[in-house]
Amino acid sequence: MFLALRELAFARTRFGLMGAVIALIAVLMVMLSGLSVGLVNDGVSGLQKLPVTAFAFEKHVQHDAAFSRSVVDDDAVRAWRERPDVAAATPYGNSLVNARSDGGVEIDLALFGVEPDSFLAPPVSQGSRLSTPDGIVVSTTAVTAGLRVGDTVTLDRIGTRLTVVGVTTGQHTFGHVDVAFVPLDTWQRIKAGVGPGGVLPDRATRESTAVALRAKPGRTLDLAAGDAAAGTESLTLEQSYGASPGYTAESTTLRLIQGFLYAISALVAGAFFAVWVIQRKHEVAILRAMGAPAGWVLRDALVQALILMVGAVAVGAAVGVGLGAFITGGGVPFALSAPDIAAAAAGLILLGLVGAAVAVARVVSVEPATALGGNR
Amino acid sequence: MNAIAAVEPDTSRRHGLVLRDVSLQHGDGPDLVRALDEVNLTVAPGEFTAVVGPSGAGKSSLLAVAGGLTRPTAGTVLVAGHDLTAGGQRARAALRREHIGFVFQSGNLLPALTARDQVRLPLQFASGGRRGRRDPRDLLAEVGMAEKADRRPHQLSGGERQRVGIARALVTEPRLLLVDEPTAALDRARSHEVVRLLAREAKQRRVAVVMVTHDHDVLEHCDTVYEMVDGRLSRHG
Ligand SMILES: Nc1ncnc2c1ncn2[C@@H]1O[C@H](COP(=O)(O)OP(=O)(O)OP(=O)(O)O)[C@@H](O)[C@H]1O
Ligand SMILES: [Mg+2]
Numbered sequence: 266m267f268l269a270l271r272e273l274a275f276a277r278t279r280f281g282l283m284g285a286v287i288a289l290i291a292v293l294m295v296m297l298s299g300l301s302v303g304l305v306n307d308g309v310s311g312l313q314k315l316p317v318t319a320f321a322f323e324k325h326v327q328h329d330a331a332f333s334r335s336v337v338d339d340d341a342v343r344a345w346r347e348r349p350d351v352a353a354a355t356p357y358g359n360s361l362v363n364a365r366s367d368g369g370v371e372i373d374l375a376l377f378g379v380e381p382d383s384f385l386a387p388p389v390s391q392g393s394r395l396s397t398p399d400g401i402v403v404s405t406t407a408v409t410a411g412l413r414v415g416d417t418v419t420l421d422r423i424g425t426r427l428t429v430v431g432v433t434t435g436q437h438t439f440g441h442v443d444v445a446f447v448p449l450d451t452w453q454r455i456k457a458g459v460g461p462g463g464v465l466p467d468r469a470t471r472e473s474t475a476v477a478l479r480a481k482p483g484r485t486l487d488l489a490a491g492d493a494a495a496g497t498e499s500l501t502l503e504q505s506y507g508a509s510p511g512y513t514a515e516s517t518t519l520r521l522i523q524g525f526l527y528a529i530s531a532l533v534a535g536a537f538f539a540v541w542v543i544q545r546k547h548e549v550a551i552l553r554a555m556g557a558p559a560g561w562v563l564r565d566a567l568v569q570a571l572i573l574m575v576g577a578v579a580v581g582a583a584v585g586v587g588l589g590a591f592i593t594g595g596g597v598p599f600a601l602s603a604p605d606i607a608a609a610a611a612g613l614i615l616l617g618l619v620g621a622a623v624a625v626a627r628v629v630s631v632e633p634a635t636a637l638g639g640n641r
Numbered sequence: 642m643n644a645i646a647a648v649e650p651d652t653s654r655r656h657g658l659v660l661r662d663v664s665l666q667h668g669d670g671p672d673l674v675r676a677l678d679e680v681n682l683t684v685a686p687g688e689f690t691a692v693v694g695p696s697g698a699g700k701s702s703l704l705a706v707a708g709g710l711t712r713p714t715a716g717t718v719l720v721a722g723h724d725l726t727a728g729g730q731r732a733r734a735a736l737r738r739e740h741i742g743f744v745f746q747s748g749n750l751l752p753a754l755t756a757r758d759q760v761r762l763p764l765q766f767a768s769g770g771r772r773g774r775r776d777p778r779d780l781l782a783e784v785g786m787a788e789k790a791d792r793r794p795h796q797l798s799g800g801e802r803q804r805v806g807i808a809r810a811l812v813t814e815p816r817l818l819l820v821d822e823p824t825a826a827l828d829r830a831r832s833h834e835v836v837r838l839l840a841r842e843a844k845q846r847r848v849a850v851v852m853v854t855h856d857h858d859v860l861e862h863c864d865t866v867y868e869m870v871d872g873r874l875s876r877h878g
Contacts, residue, residue, distance in 0.1 A: 267765045275753035556738025634710040
């Protein structure tokens, strides 16, 4: 610490510039983390908030399009209900529609067809819960988009009219589209494209997208055995996120950018300390000639790096959070998550330290005899 | 630290530094350089020894070996009775911080530290005082730098830097002081002041001093003068 602190103070311009670079990387890190979380919310918050352990889809369904392609029938629901580890199994319908409200609001909706008395029926923060055949409960984000309780929306093409009876608690979106919960019977008519007055084929009254499963408390579902019995193909709730439109590609892209940012920051910090330490090579030789233990020199340099990294990352993260608060609620899906930011900051600091340690460790082994002679 | 065995207690008490048949070779085959060739040297506590000689004669090599910076190819080096050739890197570093002080060319101070901190630095890693450590403040006063204790190296003259370097080397109360061309960057008057200071410290603190120099002017302050030619050491006429 003795030397580390004095050098930080003495070379403050140099360390300040380096700190600014690290801080900027930290700002970027926070923004990226905000975008990732925002994107996850936008893509799958409707699924995340369902009290579901797993979904059983149609056998051999394509995993990344399971919600749009899969069709299961009542037999599968019944088979799953008989499983000993299943607390509840209920049909679940999923389809995307375009709609227009009487007030002229055009809105895309992800219709979640659920039985109003099942565990999937959502609690509401305004209005009433699902009950009437044409009543829907919409996400709070649909309210932001202009829908109100009591509004009537008309679905494009088939002309089905639905009335907003309630609003969920919190954001429910699926594939960047607002979720609207609708009674399963109505969902089946919409899915089959049967408008008002049309007749729903008998087969369609027994079909849904998937079986929503809830495990008994403290039990893990034996999905393979259940699938074998019910003739389905199930995915855990987390696995099913990948079936949300665009979710996998988007999150892969962001993770890739994040990975690059980590790599860049490690390189930047490593390169800075490498140059800094090489400039100090003669000083280190003097210290070693004076008998300073290698551990003392190493520790001193690491403390220096730690102070710089922690200070710069703290400033950068604070700025990033400030900027993020500014963006949140705007058009961009953005949400700050404290654990994510903490993890990103810790990762940044750790990588910087590793870079510094590698640089310092190489110089500590300098030949102390080089301190002799050499007019510096 | 059993690697630092005290040998021959008689010699250790009487002598600050003993080199016995010390050779140092660099490279091998046709590139072989004998930097030191069977050097024998004894410097008693309080004795101020100078080594002169042409460039490339092996003077810095002598200091490196005497100070445990470099392990000789052959021979024995004793400092205050401890065998510097017996232990490894770590043991030699420990002996350096306990028993040996270095004064480098033009001070070799650390740019970030004030004069006071330069002198306090060795106390940061010294193992807490087998003997009494000296007070950095007293020491700076003794070398005439009390007034400028808060200055950094770039705010000091060459002679002042050298004085701080001497104070830094003495703060751990070493038994052996190794000095490499202390007057290389100084004018006549400053050179005499610095060497006189070294001579005074050697006497007062009973430190064995070996000073390498090109400067024949300052030899008058020394007790013994050796000459080094092609790695061989001999008494200077
Ligand atoms: N690491 C090394 N590898 C090979 N040869 C070396 C090495 N260090 C020193 N030498 C050689 O050893 C000899 C003695 O070098 P040394 O530095 O001790 O001379 P010196 O008397 O201090 O010279 P100067 O007065 O120029 O400082 C020289 O011939 C030098 O080239
Ligand atoms: Mg030399």
